[in-house]
Amino acid sequence: MTYVTFPVAKALDFVAIGRLCIDLNANEIHRPMEETMTFTKYVGGSPANITIGMSRLGMKTAFIGKIANDQMGRFIASYLECNAIDTSNVVTDRTGAVTGLAFTEIKSPTDCSILMYRDNVADLKLTPDEVQESLIADAKVLLISGTALAQSPSREAVFQALNYAKKHGAVIVFDLDYRPYTWTSPEETAVYYNLAAEKCDIILGTREEFDMMEKFEHNPERDDHITAAKWFDYSAKIVIIKHGKDGSIAYTPDGVGHRAKSFPAKVVKTFGAGDSYAAGFIYGVMQGWTLEKSMEYGSAAACIVISSHSCSDAMPTASQVDEYIERCNRGEITAS
Ligand SMILES: Nc1ncnc2c1ncn2[C@@H]1O[C@H](COP(=O)(O)OP(=O)(O)OP(=O)(O)O)[C@@H](O)[C@H]1O
Numbered sequence: 001m002t003y004v005t006f007p008v009a010k011a012l013d014f015v016a017i018g019r020l021c022i023d024l025n026a027n028e029i030h031r032p033m034e035e036t037m038t039f040t041k042y043v044g045g046s047p048a049n050i051t052i053g054m055s056r057l058g059m060k061t062a063f064i065g066k067i068a069n070d071q072m073g074r075f076i077a078s079y080l081e082c083n084a085i086d087t088s089n090v091v092t093d094r095t096g097a098v099t100g101l102a103f104t105e106i107k108s109p110t111d112c113s114i115l116m117y118r119d120n121v122a123d124l125k126l127t128p129d130e131v132q133e134s135l136i137a138d139a140k141v142l143l144i145s146g147t148a149l150a151q152s153p154s155r156e157a158v159f160q161a162l163n164y165a166k167k168h169g170a171v172i173v174f175d176l177d178y179r180p181y182t183w184t185s186p187e188e189t190a191v192y193y194n195l196a197a198e199k200c201d202i203i204l205g206t207r208e209e210f211d212m213m214e215k216f217e218h219n220p221e222r223d224d225h226i227t228a229a230k231w232f233d234y235s236a237k238i239v240i241i242k243h244g245k246d247g248s249i250a251y252t253p254d255g256v257g258h259r260a261k262s263f264p265a266k267v268v269k270t271f272g273a274g275d276s277y278a279a280g281f282i283y284g285v286m287q288g289w290t291l292e293k294s295m296e297y298g299s300a301a302a303c304i305v306i307s308s309h310s311c312s313d314a315m316p317t318a319s320q321v322d323e324y325i326e327r328c329n330r331g332e333i334t335a336s
């Protein structure tokens, strides 16, 4: 059964809009940040990570965003280009804004956190007139990510991108990607998340992220069916609710909850799971696979990333995902 039909004859498979940042991942793991002395620098930001994932899987990709006019901004642009991502709509800020930094703390495979430095960041300065309509017109999929809705003018830039995607028939994916810093109140967050979600074909988020969106709803049992059903009255065809290592469920307008098996992983850190899962899942549905197979692919891609030190740099190729699934099926990989 096909739930989403992707446009054909478009030059680009996938375009994402939103944040481009730097991850500084602790080298000395299994200790608190206070005792961490060195970090390794990677490109970060959830939509950037997903785009890198899509590109590694062989898709033609582009990014719409804003980088600081500094060494970090140039590092990001060059990393995207090395990963075959079209950066023609990656704009350089001219106001003195800085690159967002995410310092990661890896205390244990289950206890990880991120310390964000995001004052005056370039990615939130993207303006609606900087979003190129032609790029979105050329794309099969537009992915938006919630953090870009946190402030103006980036918020308006995302809504403008949504208008272009609707006009040109791109499938719109919303990764909720809720990060509390940068938002001023839970009410503001819920209002803008809901306004954006109404326009989207595929919505992906964790149970906690959907809880945040339901600030004005009545769902005391936090029932996934109730959460998903609301969106089928708007544009949604697939709503995925993720439950960490317990896996994920994809709901469809016919009332079915599709589940896929998850895989074992030797977990180094938890973050990055959602981004690699999104890349693997979107890649799968774009191949015309069933939701179950696409989710399985996303789960395996997630396992590869959480077993690695980075998020972006660890995004797997298709042959790495295939090999991971085969090794799991042969019982060669067990959970940590
Ligand atoms: N410990 C784990 N072992 C195996 N698979 C996992 C584990 N954690 C996550 N996954 C896989 O990754 C998917 C997405 O994970 P999760 O629900 O943690 O997303 P997320 O909270 O968006 O991730 P992130 O921490 O990157 O924000 C899960 O549905 C599951 O398939």
Ligand SMILES: O=C(O)C[C@@H](O)[C@H](O)C(=O)CO
Pocket: 021, 022, 023, 043, 044, 045, 046, 047, 049, 102, 114, 271, 272, 273, 274, 275, 311, 312
């Ligand atoms: O999304 C961020 O700003 C930080 C990420 O790059 C980080 O690697 C992560 O949390 C992935 O989900």
